[in-house]
Amino acid sequence: xxxxxxxxxxxxxxxxxxxxxxxxxxxxxxxxxxxxxxxxxxxxxxxxxxxxxxxxxxxxxxxxxxxxxxxxxxxxxxxxxxxxxxxxxxxxxxxxxxxxxxxxxxxxxxxxxxxxxxxxxxxxxxxxxxxxxxxxxxxxxxxxxxxxxxxxxxxxxxxxxxxxxxxxxxxxxxxxxxxxxxxxxxxxxxxxxxxxxxxxxxxxxxxxxxxxxxxxxxxxxxxxxxxxxxxxxxxxxxxxxxxxxxxxxxxxxxxxxxxxxxxxxxxxxxxxxxxxxxxxxxxxxxxxxxxxxxxxxxxxxxxxxxxxxxxxxxxxxxxxxxxxxxxxxxxxxxxxxxxxxxxxxxxxxxxxxxxxxxxxxxxxxxxxxxxxxxxxxxxxxxxxxxxxxxxxxxxxxxxxxxxxxxxxxxxxxxxxxxx
Numbered sequence: 001x002x003x004x005x006x007x008x009x010x011x012x013x014x015x016x017x018x019x020x021x022x023x024x025x026x027x028x029x030x031x032x033x034x035x036x037x038x039x040x041x042x043x044x045x046x047x048x049x050x051x052x053x054x055x056x057x058x059x060x061x062x063x064x065x066x067x068x069x070x071x072x073x074x075x076x077x078x079x080x081x082x083x084x085x086x087x088x089x090x091x092x093x094x095x096x097x098x099x100x101x102x103x104x105x106x107x108x109x110x111x112x113x114x115x116x117x118x119x120x121x122x123x124x125x126x127x128x129x130x131x132x133x134x135x136x137x138x139x140x141x142x143x144x145x146x147x148x149x150x151x152x153x154x155x156x157x158x159x160x161x162x163x164x165x166x167x168x169x170x171x172x173x174x175x176x177x178x179x180x181x182x183x184x185x186x187x188x189x190x191x192x193x194x195x196x197x198x199x200x201x202x203x204x205x206x207x208x209x210x211x212x213x214x215x216x217x218x219x220x221x222x223x224x225x226x227x228x229x230x231x232x233x234x235x236x237x238x239x240x241x242x243x244x245x246x247x248x249x250x251x252x253x254x255x256x257x258x259x260x261x262x263x264x265x266x267x268x269x270x271x272x273x274x275x276x277x278x279x280x281x282x283x284x285x286x287x288x289x290x291x292x293x294x295x296x297x298x299x300x301x302x303x304x305x306x307x308x309x310x311x312x313x314x315x316x317x318x319x320x321x322x323x324x325x326x327x328x329x330x331x332x333x334x335x336x337x338x339x340x341x342x343x344x345x346x347x348x349x350x351x352x353x354x355x356x357x358x359x360x361x362x363x364x365x366x367x368x369x370x371x372x373x374x375x376x377x378x379x380x381x382x383x384x385x386x387x388x389x390x391x392x393x394x395x396x397x398x399x400x401x402x403x404x405x406x407x408x409x410x411x412x413x414x415x416x417x418x419x
Contacts, residue, residue, distance in 0.1 A: 046077045046264040053251075053268070054085045054094060054103035057203045057299040058220040059306055060131040060249045061104045062289050063330050065298055067268075067275035075274070076267040076382065084297065087201040088171040089119070095254060096122050101261075102253040102268065104130060108347040110252040112173030114370050115348070117356045123255035126344065126371045127269045128337045128379070130249040130276070134309065134328025135176060135239035136224035137183055139216040140209055141232055149318055150236055151187035154216075158189055167191070168200040168208065168217040175248055178350045179239045180218035185417040186242075186399040192354065192419060203300075209233055220248070221328065222299065222306045227317075229305055234317030240326040242398045245335070247343040258372060265372075269379035273337050276330035277385065286310045334386030339371040342392040342405030349403075349412035355419030363408040 051073075055061035061082070067073050068080040083100060085091045088109055094100040096113065110126055112118035139148060148154045158165055167184070169177035181191040191197055200208050205217045206226050216236070227233035239246060251272060258265045279289050290307035293299045299306060308314070312327030329336045344367035351357045373391060380387050394404035403411060412418075 044263055044266070046267045047261045048101070048264045049077065050079045050081060051101045051264060051268050052081045052083050052099075054083045054091050054100040054105070055298075056085055056088065056091065056104065056201070057301075058104075058249075059222050059290075059293065059299065059310060060134060060220055060328060061298065062279055062293050062310075063130055063272050063275040064104045064251070065293050066279060066289055067271045069292055070275060070278065072271040072274040072278070073268070076271045078264060078267045078271065080268065080271065082298070088174060092119050092171075095124075095252065096120050098254075098257075101257060101264075102127070102251055104249050105252040106171055106174035106176070107247050107250050107343065108173040108175055108178055108351070109171055110250060111344060111347050111351070111366075111370065112171075112356070114366065115351070115357065115361060117351060118171070118173040124370055125253055125255050125258050125265075125375075126339045127251040127253065127258075127265060128273065128376055129247050129339055129343065130251055130272070130330070130337070132245045132248060132329045132332070132336045133238070133240040133326050135179060135218065135220045135248065136235045137180060137216060137218045137237050137239075138205075138209070138224045138227045138233040139236045140212075140214070141234065142212075143215055144234060144318070148236075149234075151183065154236070155187040155189055158194055164196050165216075166196045166198060166214045168198050168205060168214045168219075170202055170219055171199060173347075173351060173356060175347075176218040176220070178347065179242055179246075181354055182350070183218075183237060183242050183398065185415065186397075188417070190417050206230060206232065221309045222301055225305050225309050226301060228315065229302075235314070236316075237398075238314070238324070238326075240324065243395055244326050245329070245332075245395070247340070247346075250339065255369075258375065262375070265375050266379045266382065269375060270382040273331070273379060273383040273385045276337055277383070280329060280331040283311060331385075334380065335388060337376075337380075337385065338388050339373060339376055340388075340391060340393050341367040341371055341373070342394075342403070344371050345405050345408050346403055349408050352409075352412040353415055353418045360409045360412065364405075 073080040110124045114124045169180045184191045202219050205219045205223045291303045294303035312324040315321045345363045392405045396402050
């Protein structure tokens with residue numbers, strides 16, 4: 001059902017009505033001074049002013065939470081209500097059935113639902129990328145006791161076939177699964193033949209490793225650092241070492257929701273872009289963010305565990321410490337938040353590589369349908385955010401293979417280790 005505010009007003013003769021119409025438009029412009037002006041519907045007022053956004057307890061939920069806490073949402077005429085969820089499968093189901101308006105969600109989960117793999121099939125949209133980098137692969141101290149300190153030594157141990165080794169990721173089509181599979185394969189380990197992989201929700205990773213349910217896991221922070229602090233594991237690699245400035249979580253929703261509430265979609269996106277700008281602006285802002293999201297209502301762990309890797313102050317649990325300039329980013333002059341078509345396409349290439357997709361999709365057509373660059377550009381204008389010149393980007397991953405989106409089918413089929 002269309003909201004009356006989205007329907008074009010009838011042409012009228014009365015000069016009084018013309019005056020009132022113009023006055024109303026001026027009032028709206030005053031209320032939302034950051035907007036680009038009158039949109040196609042004649043008003044940029046959000047159709048839905050309270051927006052429920054689901055999140056999983058991870059450091060990269062920060063821009064959604066801070067958009068609400070710091071009032072960036074109010075600036076754009078909406079109220080963001082962050083809603084803590086227990087698992088990615090739960091987030092998926094609540095997005096699909098409408099219990100959530102949008103969510104801090106795994107990039108690959110949105111594409112999985114779009115393509116009907118890993119759950120129900122429904123048309124989905126990515127409004128923006130929430131962050132780059134900031135995940136890791138943690139291995140257990142039991143592996144360390146066997147001489148494993150990195151991917152090469154892990155491959156040697158797995159090749160001995162002394163027992164079955166188990167690795168956890170957070171969702172079958174999600175980012176953590178893809179980073180884990182990609183890294184294992186880059187070491188010569190087939191993630192579907194040489195080891196066992198299981199699904200575990202992010203906040204439960206550390207507890208499961210503590211009791212021996214897995215030998216390694218890939219998850220977002222702060223749970224990799226938590227494993228080190230709790231002395232149960234070490235960081236074998238960060239995901240930014242697998243792919244510098246890789247896409248990670250997105251602001252995801254259904255296509256139906258965006259069609260029904262386009263102004264709301266733009267307003268929420270603008271608010272979260274501004275929150276990302278604010279987080280990245282200073283170390284003090286990152287400290288405040290860590291202190292905020294450490295609360296029980298959000299990530300529910302010690303602030304110090306969160307802030308260390310937010311600031312790029314890494315320790316791997318093996319005695320190595322370093323400052324990582326490629327730590328988690330939320331804005332980076334607009335390069336983070338822009339929903340590059342090539343990013344969405346990459347996840348589909350990996351879904352095909354690992355047998356989740358039987359056939360090659362029309363990679364570019366699907367990405368153009370899912371990634372709402374039109375909404376993003378309007379939101380970026382409202383937030384005074386920079387917009388990259390190209391909708392595609394090029395990167396070299398840990399195995400030396402270059403991804404640029406130019407021939408996705410050839411890329412997907414070109415890996416030595418695949419299903």
